[in-house]
Amino acid sequence: MSDTKFPRIFAIDIDNLETVRRDHKHIWGDEAWLVNDEELDLGCKLLTIFPGFISSKHKHETKSEYFIVLSGELTLHEWNDMGFHHEVKLKQGGRYFIPKNTKHRFETGTKQFVLLLEVSTFEDEQTEKELPSERLD
Secondary structure (H helix, E strand, O other): OOOOOOOOOOOOOHHHHOOOHHHHHHOHHHHHHHEEEEOOEEEEEEEEEOEEOOOOEEEEOOOOOEEEEEEEEEEEEEHHHHHHEEEEEEOOOOEEEEEEOEEEEEOOOOOOOEEEEEEEEOOOOOOOEEEEEEEEO
């Protein structure tokens, strides 16, 4: 094992980050697309999730997602084909894979923003939503 120490990254200037596109269409937060390449079948985006929100319950027909929590804490919910609910709590550095066609949603606590890196296949826009995004009480 190496004794090399890497410097901490204290901040990411999201406003000045070079992106493919930005989406501000969600009440739960914003998406900064870093990669969305159909030929490579690769997507990667930085999500800023506002405190006290939960995303829609949804699934993607052709897109799998791999979540990496960069800061804050996130709760992921997923449901299998039989309707069984599984909840995963992730802290900074936590990772979780959501296969395509898997119903899921994510939520934050009420006092912090969450930065989340999502690595996926190309964004297909074929998303089926079952419950809307909303503010947590």
